[in-house]
Amino acid sequence: xxxxxxxxxxxxxxxxxxxxxxLAAPAEPAALAPASAPGFAVRLPRAQLGDLIQINCLNRxxxxxxxxxxxxxxxxxxxxxxxxxxxxxxxxGLDAVVSMLGxxxxxxxxxxxxxxxQSSIGMGADALLLHAAQRLDERMRDASQRDxxxxxxxxxxHPEPSEPEAELTLPRxxxxxxxxxxxxxxxxxxxxxxxxxxxxxxxxERMKAGASTDLADTAFYCQRLAALVGDGLGIxxxxxxxxxxxxxxxxxxxxxxxxGARGQLEDLKFVLAKVGLG
Amino acid sequence: xxxxxxxxxxxxxxxxxxxxxxxxxxxxxxxxxxRYTTAELESTAARLSNLFQTIDEALPEGxxxxxxxxxxxxxxxxxxxxxxxxxxxxxxxxxxxxLTSRLVIRRLVAP
Numbered sequence: 001x002x003x004x005x006x007x008x009x010x011x012x013x014x015x016x017x018x019x020x021x022x023l024a025a026p027a028e029p030a031a032l033a034p035a036s037a038p039g040f041a042v043r044l045p046r047a048q049l050g051d052l053i054q055i056n057c058l059n060r061x062x063x064x065x066x067x068x069x070x071x072x073x074x075x076x077x078x079x080x081x082x083x084x085x086x087x088x089x090x091x092x093g094l095d096a097v098v099s100m101l102g103x104x105x106x107x108x109x110x111x112x113x114x115x116x117x118q119s120s121i122g123m124g125a126d127a128l129l130l131h132a133a134q135r136l137d138e139r140m141r142d143a144s145q146r147d148x149x150x151x152x153x154x155x156x157x158h159p160e161p162s163e164p165e166a167e168l169t170l171p172r173x174x175x176x177x178x179x180x181x182x183x184x185x186x187x188x189x190x191x192x193x194x195x196x197x198x199x200x201x202x203x204x205e206r207m208k209a210g211a212s213t214d215l216a217d218t219a220f221y222c223q224r225l226a227a228l229v230g231d232g233l234g235i236x237x238x239x240x241x242x243x244x245x246x247x248x249x250x251x252x253x254x255x256x257x258x259x260g261a262r263g264q265l266e267d268l269k270f271v272l273a274k275v276g277l278g
Numbered sequence: 279x280x281x282x283x284x285x286x287x288x289x290x291x292x293x294x295x296x297x298x299x300x301x302x303x304x305x306x307x308x309x310x311x312x313r314y315t316t317a318e319l320e321s322t323a324a325r326l327s328n329l330f331q332t333i334d335e336a337l338p339e340g341x342x343x344x345x346x347x348x349x350x351x352x353x354x355x356x357x358x359x360x361x362x363x364x365x366x367x368x369x370x371x372x373x374x375x376x377l378t379s380r381l382v383i384r385r386l387v388a389p
Contacts, residue, residue, distance in 0.1 A: 214335060218332055218336035225328055225329045229322055229326060229345060229352065230345070230347050232322045233318070233352070233365070235347045235349070235350040238346065240346045241346070243343045244341060244344075245338070245339045245340045246339060
């Protein structure tokens with residue numbers, strides 16, 4: 001295993017919002033620096049776990065981090081610009097990340113556990129945080145549904161399975177969208193968006209938050225048409241497109257897959273800014 | 279329709295050219311770099327109209343369309359006569375473009 005990044009973090013359970021922390025960032029790309037290399041310890045009082053994920057992915061750090069709080073302990077493994085594995089209690093993958101993002105305070109520190117034999121995530125920070133925000137929203141919605149229908153909840157099939165088995169049916173390494181989300185905990189608007197992911201061959205890979213096949217079809221067809229527009233004008237492929245109405249909007253952007261998001265303009269602002277169309 | 283109506287857009291920082299077209303794809307006026315032929319612009323206009331029609335199914339009453347490319351952006355606004363299309367560099371004055379495009383559209387629809 002490569003040397004652990006020179007990063008430590010402490011997050012404040014009392015003063016900070018959910019997931020907020022103080023972290024010490026590496027003075028230089030940690031993947032290139034041995035653990036003993038000199039570096040600055042920087043306290044960032046309002047930093048969040050999402051920030052650490054972004055820093056590590058951006059710097060293509062290879063290393064593991066222990067995330068501890070009064071609510072539990074988990075581990076994050078980074079490699080090659082991706083969060084490749086996460087584990088938290090019985091949970092692994094995106095579910096584990098979502099659990100850790102929901103913690104209110106604690107510490108983050110580099111560690112050297114056994115490197116996982118298989119990756120459970122394989123996403124860059126941008127797509128990871130977007131998916132985590134959606135999953136967080138689903139958990140909150142499911143929890144509220146359970147609270148109000150306690151006597152029948154056991155008889156009703158879960159509307160959107162979130163078990164790891166369901167997650168395994170989807171591609172893991174196709175999430176490089178080109179956008180970078182600053183913080184998953186400021187993404188309430190994002191969580192409300194209808195989001196669909198379509199493969200380059202038109203196959204629908206995922207639909208979230210009430211997204212329908214019409215959104216997937218529209219996203220796919222629009223991306224193809226926009227590519228033709230770019231070809232026709234000799235300005236290359238289309239990275240992203242956005243259509244705005246009076247109150248609602250639609251954003252389509254191309255990573256390894258085609259992502260379509262639809263919702264209120266207010267909720268789309270963040271995505272628009274990140275794809276350079278804000 | 280005279281291309282002079284598009285003149286104000288030239289003065290917006292980052293704007294490379296503009297053209298307006300009917301919903302059918304016919305180019306009504308153009309002030310684009312010389313390398314673009316009318317046929318190329320009409321082909322682009324037809325695709326943009328098609329794009330709007332496609333989006334209408336998922337987002338009724340979409341009014342503006344923005345496309346981001348590696349080093350360019352294409353802003354498209356719907357108006358009574360068709361579409362106003364503006365080609366820009368990656369960096370451009372967004373606020374000024376929004377204001378100027380409204381002014382240009384008023385000129386285009388003026389009798």
